[in-house]
Amino acid sequence: MPPVAVITSTPLTVEAAIHAVEGPGSGAVATFLGLVRDHNLGRRVLWLDYEAYAPLAEKALELIVQEAQARWPGARMAIHHRTGRLDIGEASVIIAVATPHRADAFAACRYAIERIKQIVPIWKHEHFDGGEVWIEGATADANDEAAREAALKIACA
Amino acid sequence: MRVNVKLFARLRELVGTGDLTLDAPEGATVRDVWQALVQRHPAAAVYERSMSCAVNLDYARMTTPVSEGDEVAFLPPVSGGSDAELR
Numbered sequence: 001m002p003p004v005a006v007i008t009s010t011p012l013t014v015e016a017a018i019h020a021v022e023g024p025g026s027g028a029v030a031t032f033l034g035l036v037r038d039h040n041l042g043r044r045v046l047w048l049d050y051e052a053y054a055p056l057a058e059k060a061l062e063l064i065v066q067e068a069q070a071r072w073p074g075a076r077m078a079i080h081h082r083t084g085r086l087d088i089g090e091a092s093v094i095i096a097v098a099t100p101h102r103a104d105a106f107a108a109c110r111y112a113i114e115r116i117k118q119i120v121p122i123w124k125h126e127h128f129d130g131g132e133v134w135i136e137g138a139t140a141d142a143n144d145e146a147a148r149e150a151a152l153k154i155a156c157a
Numbered sequence: 158m159r160v161n162v163k164l165f166a167r168l169r170e171l172v173g174t175g176d177l178t179l180d181a182p183e184g185a186t187v188r189d190v191w192q193a194l195v196q197r198h199p200a201a202a203v204y205e206r207s208m209s210c211a212v213n214l215d216y217a218r219m220t221t222p223v224s225e226g227d228e229v230a231f232l233p234p235v236s237g238g239s240d241a242e243l244r
Contacts, residue, residue, distance in 0.1 A: 034238050034239025035239060036239075037239075050237070051165060051166055052237075053163065053165055053211075053230060053232065055214050056211055056214050056216075056230065057237070059214060081237060081238075092237075092238070092239050093237070093238050093239060113238050113239075116237050116238040117235070117236070117237060117238045118235075119216075119235070120235060120237040120238075121165065121211075121230075121232050121235055121237075122235060122236070122237030122238075123165060123166035123167075123233065123235060123236055123237070124236040124237070125166070134166050134167040134170075134233070134236075135236040136166075136167070136207070136233055136234040136235075136236055137234050137235055137236040138234055138235055139207055139208070139209050139234050139235075140209045140216070140232055140234070140235045141209055141216060142216045143216065
């Protein structure tokens, strides 16, 4: 079985993520790619540097996979997240979800990206035209039930 | 006792290193380790309210006890995935 929760400095491919969730019981695969965009808050972005606490980040990704499998029975999920310097247009994260039926694949995929932003120890260092800034989002707490519920609500909206 | 402290992102830059060893008294908690860090590196204090922490690769609380040789990580607010908003 290819690994489903991966932190890596090498370029990501959709094929690898899909390969990790293949199975005869699947009727649908949804994928999500997060890309490096050339602008943010009026700044011209040149590149991003992603830093991870890799061993804890992989555990957090595994937790998200387990949460999704508990919520959507029969789901198989892979999350691959990149670290290091990424240029405009490169994929920072790829999620693949295989489920028996399509509605669950879309919902589980959305759930995963919301949860990644909440609990995975990865930081984005934005290098823009004129300077650099660390982007800071959520205070990570894997045991925060309210955050988990919020991600579920977005996924099932 | 000695614990191994790991720091990341802007917090790592403020302190000047991502890996350091700190002394803590027997029976110490994560909070005691944080206070030892801030005493030596006052710049870290800006993360007092927004950081989270982990002990030996499990998310923890400031009240979590630590032991000799533990890995204690202090984590600024995270921004993995894509398209995170600056706050």
